[in-house]
Amino acid sequence: MHNILLLAIIVAFNISNAQVSDFKTIDFTKADNTAKINQGHSLENLPLLAYKLTHNLTTDVEKLRAIYTWVSTNIKGDSNQDEKVIRKRKKLQNDSIGYMKWNNQYKKITFKKLLKHKKTICTGYAYLMKELCFTAHIQCKIINGYGRTVASNIEALELANHSWNAIKLNNKWYLCDATWSSGYMVSGAFFVRDYNDGYFLTEPLLFGRNHYPLEKKWFLNDTLIQSEFIAAPLIYGETFKHKIIPIYPETLNTIIKKDDEISFRFKALNAVSEGNISLIQFYGVSAIPFKVYDLKNENGWISFKYRFKHKGFYDVHLKIGDDIVATYTIEVTKG
Numbered sequence: 001m002h003n004i005l006l007l008a009i010i011v012a013f014n015i016s017n018a019q020v021s022d023f024k025t026i027d028f029t030k031a032d033n034t035a036k037i038n039q040g041h042s043l044e045n046l047p048l049l050a051y052k053l054t055h056n057l058t059t060d061v062e063k064l065r066a067i068y069t070w071v072s073t074n075i076k077g078d079s080n081q082d083e084k085v086i087r088k089r090k091k092l093q094n095d096s097i098g099y100m101k102w103n104n105q106y107k108k109i110t111f112k113k114l115l116k117h118k119k120t121i122c123t124g125y126a127y128l129m130k131e132l133c134f135t136a137h138i139q140c141k142i143i144n145g146y147g148r149t150v151a152s153n154i155e156a157l158e159l160a161n162h163s164w165n166a167i168k169l170n171n172k173w174y175l176c177d178a179t180w181s182s183g184y185m186v187s188g189a190f191f192v193r194d195y196n197d198g199y200f201l202t203e204p205l206l207f208g209r210n211h212y213p214l215e216k217k218w219f220l221n222d223t224l225i226q227s228e229f230i231a232a233p234l235i236y237g238e239t240f241k242h243k244i245i246p247i248y249p250e251t252l253n254t255i256i257k258k259d260d261e262i263s264f265r266f267k268a269l270n271a272v273s274e275g276n277i278s279l280i281q282f283y284g285v286s287a288i289p290f291k292v293y294d295l296k297n298e299n300g301w302i303s304f305k306y307r308f309k310h311k312g313f314y315d316v317h318l319k320i321g322d323d324i325v326a327t328y329t330i331e332v333t334k335g
Helices: 002-023 029-037 046-054 060-074 079-091 096-117 122-135 178-182 222-226 237-242
Strands: 139-147 162-169 172-176 183-186 190-193 211-213 244-248 253-257 261-268 277-283 286-289 293-298 301-307 312-320 323-333
Touching: 029 046, 029 060, 046 060, 046 122, 060 122, 060 162, 060 178, 079 096, 096 122, 122 139, 122 162, 122 178, 162 178, 237 244, 237 323, 244 312, 244 323, 261 312, 277 301
Parallel strands: 253 323
Antiparallel strands: 139 162, 139 211, 162 172, 183 190, 244 261, 261 301, 277 286, 277 312, 293 301, 312 323
């Protein structure tokens, strides 16, 4: 069964990765510099902003890049709006019509705050991307669905809580998330700017690990479209920075017997030094590494093994350098 699953993932990866490789030869320096030159530009005239971001660029992907970089580095997340929307979603989760009515009214407030204060929630980021792309003659859609984080939709898809974009370039669709590229919230209280390029034109198999669209066709990957939700290992912004796709264990929670050998496997879309790969657990604030063995790197398909010799529950974390990129829970039972 494991071999069948792995084969399906390899095939799915080879198909979807063909999309993002279209732009490997594109140098985004000019697009990024254009976004920087227009740092702080007003949102009161969106056609003017779109013109300034794109008129000196020749290809649609460069124009998209300038728009995306500008949105991700000029718009702040709004924790107050975010909390208000989450509370209302929970309150009306069994009343879709009631929530839709409330949401249509609240969108007006959201967009007004966005234009005036450059603060918003995911809907505002996705809306701004769509409007600027429309002015630049780039086809862009808002995709609504479930964002899976350490705080939501962990074991099941319970609350549709996120929006992102699909963009059509050269007759193909691609995926972007300007919200999660822009930074992150600390304790739900304040926003930290921290641009993460990993959510720009992301490989669909990776993007689909924590973005679950309401319309499954927007996975842009046949394997994901045909599959059901799996409570997979938790992944983080750093996972996207390093472009890591966890493959096995397939689920967040795994049960094994004491002294059983367990394999870990992932795909690295960027080059990774074997010396930077580790598996750890925390004791307090101290990170304790496991002594993994049989580490292999075959064209970015990386695997290693470990044998748990004591029963208990283990929260284990895959690290690349100093960054945690995946978390698993291992229950070791008596042999």
